[in-house]
Amino acid sequence: MKSYIxxxxxxxxxxxxxxxxLVDSLARLPKPAFVRAWRAIAYLHPGLHPDGYEAADxxxxxxxxxxx
Numbered sequence: 001m002k003s004y005i006x007x008x009x010x011x012x013x014x015x016x017x018x019x020x021x022l023v024d025s026l027a028r029l030p031k032p033a034f035v036r037a038w039r040a041i042a043y044l045h046p047g048l049h050p051d052g053y054e055a056a057d058x059x060x061x062x063x064x065x066x067x068x
């Protein structure tokens with residue numbers, strides 16, 4: 001498996017990587033686009049954990065969460 005490393009170099013760059021994934025379905029994203037989006041979220045919100053993604057009280061910002 002090929003390694004893919006991406007670390008945003010600014011807030012602007014991280015936000016840019018989230019535009020398409022937040023509009024499109026995550027299931028249809030190619031792996032590199034998904035990894036870039038995940039890294040961008042980690043850059044913008046370093047304390048978040050993927051286990052809380054669907055929990056309403058997990059601390060995930062509403063714009064990045066699927067919780068109701």
